[in-house]
Amino acid sequence: MRLAKKDILDMESLSVGEIQYILDTAETLKEISTRPIKKVPTLRGKTVIHFFYEPSTRTKTSFEIAAKRLSADTVSISASTSSIVKGETLVDTAKNLEAMNPDAIIIRHRAAGAPHILARLSRASVINAGDGMHAHPTQALLDMMTVREKRGRLAGLRIAIIGDVAHSRVARSNIVGFIKMGAKVVLAGPATMMPIGVETLGARVTYHVQEAIKDADVVMVLRIQKERQQAFVFPSEREYAQCYGLTQEKLAGAKENVLIMHPGPINRGIEISPEVAEGPYSVILEQVANGVAIRMALLFLLLGGPR
Amino acid sequence: MRLAKKDILDMESLSVGEIQYILDTAETLKEISTRPIKKVPTLRGKTVIHFFYEPSTRTKTSFEIAAKRLSADTVSISASTSSIVKGETLVDTAKNLEAMNPDAIIIRHRAAGAPHILARLSRASVINAGDGMHAHPTQALLDMMTVREKRGRLAGLRIAIIGDVAHSRVARSNIVGFIKMGAKVVLAGPATMMPIGVETLGARVTYHVQEAIKDADVVMVLRIQKERQQAFVFPSEREYAQCYGLTQEKLAGAKENVLIMHPGPINRGIEISPEVAEGPYSVILEQVANGVAIRMALLFLLLGGPR
C-alpha cells in the first residue's frame, strides 16, 4: 500500500498514522540488508535521481544503497559537476529533470524550501534529504525508528536535544516529529544557538545541559556545524566542550539505559566525548543502519505500487 | 537492426536515411519512459562509459537514464576526479578505457575532434556528447525529433537560429542536420557571433532577428555561452537582450504556431524572455524528454544486436 502523499518534505506534513506506517515498514524492510542477497525486485524499472547540492557521505550513500537494494535505477547529480556551475536556476533544473520522467528525486540543498519548489514542479516523488536550516525528515524518521526499536514506544519518553539547535535542520525535524508522537522534548544549548520562539513547537528550553539531561530517556547531541556558521557563536571550541559537550559526568542525571544519539559526522571531543560516543548507551551506528531501512521504506511507500 | 556505422560523431557523417531511422527508432522507444516499469533488457551486459570532461547536468543525466532504461551497465568518469589531473593525454586515457572492453563510450570534451580521436582508437562505439565548438549531434537529433513530432515533417520548414552561432556546437549540428533533411535555415545574431563562411553550410545569414523570424516554423534560441567566451563579444547583457533576446514582440512576424526551442540551460531574460520560454509555443521541455529517447535509440542501434 502506498502513502497517500507524493512527497516527503518535512515532519509537519506527516500525520501520526503515516509516521507509524513508515516506521513499521522500515522495520520490516530492515531485514533485507542482512540477507546474503540484499536485494528485492520491488522497484525494478523505477528511476531515482539523487541531487545533492551539498557534500554528503552518509545520507547520499544511504539513499543510494536503499534505492539499489530495491532494484531501482539510480542517477546521481552533484552540484560541482552539473549545470549549476553554468548558473541554471533550481526551477529550470527541476523542470528539466522532470522531463526525463524520474519516479523520485532525492534532493539536498543549502536553501530552505528548495525541495518544496521541486515538489510543486514535478510529478516525481520528492524526498527532502536536508534543506538549509529547515528540515531533514529522513533523519528524524530514522532517529524515531531507533528510539522505538530500543524502547518499544515514543509516547511519554523524554528527549533531550543538546547543542546548536538554531542551525540544525536535524533538531527542527526531530522536535516536530517526537512531539507529534507524544514524546517530551527539552532543548539545551547556549542562548546564541537557541532559535527565538522554538517553544511554540512545543519544546521546553533550558540553558543548562544537566537540567535537560535529568531523567532523559534519550540524549541527542547535535553537531557543531562549523561550515554553516557565519561567525562562531561561542567563544571557543574548548569553552563549548566544557559547557555543552556531552561527557560521562554530565550524563549522571539521566535515566539508566539512556540512549545517546548523534546525527553525525561527529566532532569528537567537542560536542561529545569519545567515551560517550562509543559508550554502551550509544546507538549512533544503529541510527546509520536504520537510515537505510527508513529510506527503503519511503521509496517503497512512495513508488512501490499503483497509486 | 543495427546502424552500419560504429560511432555517432557529427551530423555530417549521418545520411538522410540514417537520420530518419534514428528518429523513427527514438519515437518507438520514447514510450518506454512512460511505463510504470521503465526498463527493457535489450542492453543487459553491455558496458557504457560516460566520460564528461565538461560540466553537464541534462546531457549526462539523459545519457545515463537512457543507458539504464535499456539495462546497460554504466560507469561514469568526470575530469575532476580522474587521471586527467595527473596529466594523462586523451590518447592514453582512450587506449586504457578500450582495454577494459566497453561497448560504448559517451564523451564530452572541450577540444573539438576529441571524440573522433577516441573513435579511431577504440573498437567501442563512441557517441559525441559535445566537443568544443564543433558538434553536438545528439542535441541536433533530439531537436529534429521534436520538430518532426510537432509538424509531421522536416522538409520545407523554415528554421530560424538566433544568437551566438559562432560559439555554438548546437547551432552547427542543427544547421547541418536540418539542411540535410530539406529544411531552410536562417541565422541571426550580432556580426561578432556569426562564423565567417557559415553560408557554405547552406544557411542564410542576417543580422536582424525580425528578418530571420519572419515566416519561421521554428525559432531556436541559442544560449549565451558565457563560460566559452574569451571576452564578451557584445557590449552588455542588457544590450544583447534588447537587440537579440527573443521576446513576444519580436515573435510577431513568425508563423502562427511557431515552435520555440532552446538547448538549455536558459539565461532567462537575456537570450529569451520568461514569457516566451514558458509560453504556449515553447517545446523546450519536450526537447529534454526527446533527448532520453534519442540517446536510447542511438545506444540501441549501435549496440543492440549482432553487427
Added chain:
Amino acid sequence: MRLAKKDILDMESLSVGEIQYILDTAETLKEISTRPIKKVPTLRGKTVIHFFYEPSTRTKTSFEIAAKRLSADTVSISASTSSIVKGETLVDTAKNLEAMNPDAIIIRHRAAGAPHILARLSRASVINAGDGMHAHPTQALLDMMTVREKRGRLAGLRIAIIGDVAHSRVARSNIVGFIKMGAKVVLAGPATMMPIGVETLGARVTYHVQEAIKDADVVMVLRIQKERQQAFVFPSEREYAQCYGLTQEKLAGAKENVLIMHPGPINRGIEISPEVAEGPYSVILEQVANGVAIRMALLFLLLGGPR
C-alpha cells in the same frame, strides 16, 4: 570456493597458494569481458562501495566494471563530495559505512595503512586500491597475471623495475609479490629514489639502468609521480629521461621478447619513450585488461559464496 581471508591489503599477507588461486581465477573470469553479454549473476545483491580519496581513472573504472560484470550493486564515494570536507575522521567514516552492511569496500587513500584500519573496523571485505606510498596489491596481481600469461610462469624470471621506487606503492607490491613467487627482482633508479633498506625485501639494487635490464625477462617502468613528490628529487625531467628513461637503445641488453610494463598513466618521453611504450614488446594495455579480470577474481573469491 572463497579465499580464507576477509581482506586484500598487501602482498605480504597473501600466500603463494593464494596468489596462484587468484591468478587462476582471474584467467577463468577474463573471458566474461569478451562476451557479447559481459555479465554473470554471481554477486547479485551484494553491495560494493568504492571509496576513492585520491583521483583515479583506470583503477576506479576497472573496479567498477569488475563489480558490475559480476552483477554487484556499486556505490561510489569521492572525497571531494563527501563528509571528508566536514572533517570526519577515517575511523568514523568507516564505522558509518559499515553500519550500512556493505559486502566490500574498495579504498584508495593517501595515508599508508588506511585500508588496514578500515579492515579492522569492518565486517565487510576491504580491498586496498592504493594507500600512500605503501601498497597497491591489485596492481601487483594484475602485473603478475600479465607476466604469467605471456611467459607461462613467474619462478626464475628476472624482473627489472626502473625509476622512482621510493615513492611507488606499485613497486613495493610488485617486489614483494614477484619475489614470493620465485622471480628475481632488480631495481634501478637514482639514489634519491631508492628507499633505504629495500634490499631486505630480497631485491637487488643498482644505479645503472643497463645493468638492471641486462638479461631481464620483464622491464617494469615506474611513473614519475610528480604529484607525490615534495621537491623534485632529480635536477630536471630532461636529465631524468636521459639517464633513466627507457629507450630502444637502453633495451638492447635485455632478453629477446622482453616484456615492457608500466602501471600508467604514462609520462610519455620522460620515464619511457613513445617507441617503447607502443612497441611490439609492450604489454601495457594487457595490464589494463587483466586489471578488470583480477578485480573480478578478488570480488568473486571474497564475496562469492558461503564463507
